Amino acid sequence: MSRTILCFGEALIDFHGEGNDARGFPRAFVPFAGGAPANVAVAVARLGGDAAFAGMLGKDVFGDFLLDSLQREGVDAAGVARTDEANTALAFISLDAHGDRSFSFYRPPSADLLFRPEHFHEDGFKQATVFHVCSNSMTDPALAETTRDGMRRASDAGALVSFDLNLRPALWPREIDPRPLVWPALQLADVVKLSAEEFAWLAVDGEEVVLEKLWEGRTRLLVVTDGPNALRWFHPDAEGELPAYSVPAVDTTAAGDAFVGGLLLRLAALEPSGDRIDHLISQLPRLHDALRFAAACGALTVTRQGSFIAMPDENEVLDFMENHA
Numbered sequence: 398m399s400r401t402i403l404c405f406g407e408a409l410i411d412f413h414g415e416g417n418d419a420r421g422f423p424r425a426f427v428p429f430a431g432g433a434p435a436n437v438a439v440a441v442a443r444l445g446g447d448a449a450f451a452g453m454l455g456k457d458v459f460g461d462f463l464l465d466s467l468q469r470e471g472v473d474a475a476g477v478a479r480t481d482e483a484n485t486a487l488a489f490i491s492l493d494a495h496g497d498r499s500f501s502f503y504r505p506p507s508a509d510l511l512f513r514p515e516h517f518h519e520d521g522f523k524q525a526t527v528f529h530v531c532s533n534s535m536t537d538p539a540l541a542e543t544t545r546d547g548m549r550r551a552s553d554a555g556a557l558v559s560f561d562l563n564l565r566p567a568l569w570p571r572e573i574d575p576r577p578l579v580w581p582a583l584q585l586a587d588v589v590k591l592s593a594e595e596f597a598w599l600a601v602d603g604e605e606v607v608l609e610k611l612w613e614g615r616t617r618l619l620v621v622t623d624g625p626n627a628l629r630w631f632h633p634d635a636e637g638e639l640p641a642y643s644v645p646a647v648d649t650t651a652a653g654d655a656f657v658g659g660l661l662l663r664l665a666a667l668e669p670s671g672d673r674i675d676h677l678i679s680q681l682p683r684l685h686d687a688l689r690f691a692a693a694c695g696a697l698t699v700t701r702q703g704s705f706i707a708m709p710d711e712n713e714v715l716d717f718m719e720n721h722a
Contacts, residue, residue, distance in 0.1 A: 644697075
């Protein structure tokens with residue numbers, strides 16, 4: 398039985414600033430392969446999992462670079478489509494002294510926005526035990542519907558559906574409130590991952606309102622991360638928190654994606670069933686182990702610069718967990 402984790406959305410070039418001049422501006426930008434769902438696919442592959450990626454790349458040198466990078470990492474890229482109607486998306490990243498990042502996106506227009514339902518390979522859904530997306534695929538109406546279509550098709554095929562909000566305000570038109578646009582996707586996901594800032598952003602009427610709205614949909618597990626602070630988890634019948642790892646941060650760019658990759662790898666090992674998350678919640682040590690493993694993946698990633706290249710392998714994660722309480 399396949400345990401493939403299929404990630405859908407954007408793959409883009411992250412240009413990281415290096416060497417500031419006297420005014421604080423980067424002297425150069427170095428390209429790294431990235432993009433949130435693509436990062437998750439690479440994280441899974443680095444950890445020894447079966448990962449696949451679906452999305453649209455431009456027929457340009459950056460698209461070539463990303464496709465080659467995915468394949469070199471062992472990610473199944475059969476679901477990648479190419480177009481000459483738009484270029485591959487770019488992001489320029491600046492880091493502060495604490496490794497926290499700010500983004501300048503060159504999107505839209507970009508190739509990833511042109512992916513449509515007919516570009517999905519039906520075999521991908523049949524082989525997937527997990528289907529993962531994030532909100533960067535919700536910024537364009539047609540792509541948002543494509544994303545929801547993929548979530549529904551994956552669910553109908555028996556896959557666990559995962560949604561990481563991964564909110565990037567710079568990608569949304571200023572006059573648009575993303576909240577009502579991301580909620581339909583949130584309610585289609587079995588597993589939702591938020592940062593503490595994103596949870597607060599959604600919870601304009603209180604956290605309980607957010608939880609009730611999630612439980613009205615398909616969601617059975619919400620995980621809220623907060624950097625080095627304790628992470629929180631919620632289920633309709635239970636909730637809890639676990640301490641996180643505290644490490645010196647070099648670059649936080651792909652830490653959340655590494656966390657998601659680690660968590661999904663553990664969830665993919667669950668026996669396929671409609672109540673697999675409920676069954677996991679009944680085995681708290683197993684849930685806690687999955688969350689600690691995911692937290693270790695994220696912690697290791699912030700100690701390195703880059704996106705794809707920052708992802709740890711399984712031995713690194715297990716050694717880290719053994720040496721860090």
